[in-house]
Amino acid sequence: SAIRATAARAFATKFVAPPMTYIAGEEMSWYTMKIICEKWVDPFVDTSKWEYFDLSCKSRDQTDDKVLHDAVASGKRLGAIFKEPTITPTTEQVKEFGLKKPFGSPNGAMRRGWNGITISRDTIHIPGIKLGFENPVFFERHAVGGEYGASWKGVGKGKVLTTFWPENEKEKPTIVDGRVLHDDESAVVVYDNPLDNVEDLARIFFDRCLEAKIVPYVVTKKTVFKWQEGFWQKMKKVFDAEYKDAYLKAGLLDKTGGELVHLISDAATMQIIRWTGGGFGMACHNYDGDMLTDEVAQVHRSPGFITSNLVGKNEDGSLIKEFEASHGTVADLWHMHLRGEETSMNPLGMVVALLGAMDHAAALNPATQAEVTKFTVSVREAVYEAFRTGKGTRDLTGPQGLTTEQFVDWVADNLAK
Ligand code: NAD
Incomplete structure (x- = not known):
């Protein structure tokens, strides 16, 4: 490879990493990050400005969840966060760990606290190795609204009325929905979909796709779920006003008829399997x-x-950015x-x-950005x-691959060469 891993040669002395929030979790992912920090980070980086929070169930229990509040406040202040996978305890785990209560997922508190x-x-993508997609695939998942924040009740035969009461009490209430339920058993569900931050999402998405030369798509089921029209309209408005020219110049709309294209979500499901060349964003x-x-x-x-x-x-x-892996704590290992x-x-x-x-911490706080970049690239x-x-x-790699510890040591040796 053109770039060798030369952390040791590049850093005769440790450099001071800019402040960021480090959220530690649990089990195998915690253990692996512990040895990675000891062997890959500590020899080269002074991490004394990192703010460290232990979000294990035990620590949340001992602090009555103050540690979660403190972690959210730290992330909001510093704007750059790394998070290990955490456990949201099941009923059995509440008993097993002897917890005072079934602590909820920390993700909701973070999405609210950081205005997600x-x-x-x-x-x-690992250069030189073919995984699934040849080129990058980008996704932007709206962090708020929908089914996740739904309230519901199991009910019998009867009537349901959903009424909106404006904040301004001088305005009249509006009936959102009225319906008759005929079944002996029904689930009645209410949720809302906040739209104020969709323009922010649009700019994050279109900036990222343009920089990486990726063709953007907006995916909804608005043909049937009419209420989803607002998301598409806001995305298209931002695109046409602020991005279309740049995308046309970059040739990124050649295959889409010169326009931002909307895909129905069921069609998108099929395209993800067919478009293995990658190079698209949704x-x-x-x-x-x-x-x-x-x-x-x-x-x-x-x-x-x-x-x-x-x-x-x-x-x-x-922007506040929190970075994590998409897997869990890898409990079986x-x-x-x-x-x-x-x-x-x-x-x-x-x-x-x-x-x-x-890298994001260094972008926010660029005093040692050159050293940070050299390290992260290495x-x-x-x-x-x-x-x-x-x-x-x-x-x-298959059965001849390395163990967790051998892999960490192999990379550590390479960094020290
Ligand atoms: P998991 O992702 O931890 O593991 C699923 C399976 O994939 C396991 O067989 C595991 O061995 C394997 N696997 C996952 N990542 C791997 C890796 N990097 N290397 C090798 N093998 C890997 O999911 P799970 O077992 O369903 O959940 C375990 C715990 O993680 C649960 O307590 C759950 O609540 C938690 N969880 C946390 C998050 C989060 O914090 N973001 C996300 C998902 C699950």
Whole structure:
């Protein structure tokens, strides 16, 4: 490869990494990041400005969830966050860990606290290795609204009336819906879809696609779900007013008739399987984004090769970015590790997230940006080189691949050369 992993030669002394929020989680993903930080980061980087939060169930329990509040406040202040996977305890785990209560998923608190706009999910590509898609696929999943915030009740025969009461009490209430239920059993569901931040999502998406030379699509089911028209209209308005000319100049609308194209979500589901050349991006509602990005992950071999970054916005307009892997805590390998058996955890998704957070922290706070970039490029390259030379983890390389610890050591040795 053209770029060698030369962290040691590049850094005779440690450089000070700009402040960022580091959220630690649990189980195998926690253990793997612990040894990665010890062997890849600590020898080269002074991380004393990182703010560290332990979001394990035990720590949330001991602090009555103050640690989650503090982590959200830190992320809002610093604007760059790395998060390891965390456990949202099941009823059994509440008993097993002896927790005071079933702590909820921290993600909702983070999306609210950081004014979440979008969850950006992109395919990760290792130069020289063919995964699923040849070129990058970008996703923008609206971070708010839809089914996730729904209220519901199981009810019997009767009538349902949904009324909107304007904040301004001088305005009259409006009836949103009135219906008669004939079944003995029905689920009545209410949710809303906030639209104010769709323009922000549009700019994040169209900037990213333009820079990476990717053809953008907007995906909804607005033909049948008429209420989804607003999302498309807002996306198109921003595109036509602010981006169309640049996209035309870049030749990115050649295949779409010179216009931004809308895809119905069921058609998008099929195209994801057919368009294995990649080079496309899709922006969509919250639930569609959840489903479609899992499909992308399957075509691209594994969720380990997909990024997951939450983008929010501070009051001053600056972007808050949280970087994480899309997988969980990898509990099964953790139990093998505890039994003293060999494991082979692929850390790529988490490492790409950590390096992304460091790069974003440096963009916000550029005093040591040159050193940060040199470091993140070196580490990324060393990890790619491991996979390229057959020294990958077993999910990609097969049974002759390295164990979790051997992989971390191989990259550490390469960085130290
Ligand atoms: P998981 O993603 O941890 O694991 C699913 C399967 O894929 C397992 O067999 C695992 O061994 C394998 N796998 C996943 N990532 C891998 C990697 N990088 N290298 C090698 N193998 C890998 O999902 P799960 O088992 O359903 O969940 C475990 C825990 O993670 C649960 O407690 C869940 O609540 C939590 N979780 C957290 C997040 C998050 O914090 N973002 C997301 C999903 C799940």
